[in-house]
Amino acid sequence: MKAPETVTAIPATPDTAPKRPRGRPRKTVDERDDGNRRHELLRAAAKLFRRKGFAATTTRDIAAAAGMQSGSPFYHFKSKDVLLFAVMEEGMQTAIARQQQTLMALKNPTPVEQLRGLVRAHFEVLHGPGSDFIPVMLYEHRSLLARQRTVLAKLQVQYESAWNPVLEALHASGHLRAPVKLARLLILGALSWSVQWFDPKKGASLDGLADAAVALFLKE
Amino acid sequence: MKAPETVTAIPATPDTAPKRPRGRPRKTVDERDDGNRRHELLRAAAKLFRRKGFAATTTRDIAAAAGMQSGSPFYHFKSKDVLLFAVMEEGMQTAIARQQQTLMALKNPTPVEQLRGLVRAHFEVLHGPGSDFIPVMLYEHRSLLARQRTVLAKLQVQYESAWNPVLEALHASGHLRAPVKLARLLILGALSWSVQWFDPKKGASLDGLADAAVALFLKE
């Protein structure tokens, strides 16, 4: 209500000046990269949703963080829910991509090496650069509408299914003793929970973490 | 504003009837068990906070779930934050108590048996009867004020510290390969995450879960 938000759009140029589109200046006409502004919103939303939660974050917070006025996010996203969904979907997409890259980069891997790769990739997705999206996905599931949840569930199954053959192999070779399905749930939980306690700024390395996790789960 | 909430308090009994305290009837005068109503609020709040999250739950929701009018929760709790804190504190208190009972009930336990007890007690706290309090504690941490967080942190340290000697012993005996501190974080994460996927109504037993977890973490 009294929030100036940013001191941008006071009409400093009256009728005398040649008419110019309001809002922040654009360098050329064909640079109007809508995708860019849209993505700024996504990143701001991801960051705020992660820190304060979906319900406690206002669309005004998000607009301000992206340097916009309070009504502007709705030019890019129909509603706050749609914004949340977009954050999660992008998170899952990049998570899946990174997971696949990691697995492909291994040459003739043993199942143990594959597990270590999956673990390492998961930590990367959770704590690496641009890592606000997936924690939102993990912790704001209940804020989604049923239909959105269905779509994301498919991506999640896709992500998790990469673990299955690896865990099966480890179970068969005696490296893993727990039932595969429960093992996957428990392992992914152990890793995902690190969002609550791992602080990337404190210097501990993701590699060290991954080693500890593999040592915890595997026999010998 | 236009919310009738519950069709309770329309003055169906005019001036003719003998005056009677409004609201739900009390059986006798000295039964006015304030602690009971207060606790009904706590339970209703825990349930709603767990299902919808703190920010998305209104004090009106809570009041209605406890059979009260919208302003009444503030007779028992100064603010919504205080209610949240009370839920978490009670959750930690009973979790610590249950954990201690479990450990005491073991006669001459091996470290492996102790771990299994701790795991089982943790699942009980998360999924047993009256299990809404601790999930709220786990998932609504960020909604707390700094001062409240400090108080709860002490209880959390107390709860977690019970794990340390057990894990140390298991590490020394070669049953546990990961560094103890990281192992504790990962294990507690694996267990706590089950809030996201375990459905008590689906029949799977907490004992089976505990067995799988121990099998996952321990060598042989």
Add this chain to the structure above:
DNA sequence: CCTACCGATCGGTAGG
């Protein structure tokens, strides 16, 4: 994308 709003909801309170 900004301006200027609206309608609804929400935490909380005074007074009994």
Add this chain to the structure above:
DNA sequence: CCTACCGATCGGTAGG
């Protein structure tokens, strides 16, 4: 504990 409210905030929209 209920009644009757208030002040603030919030998601969203019309119109440019």
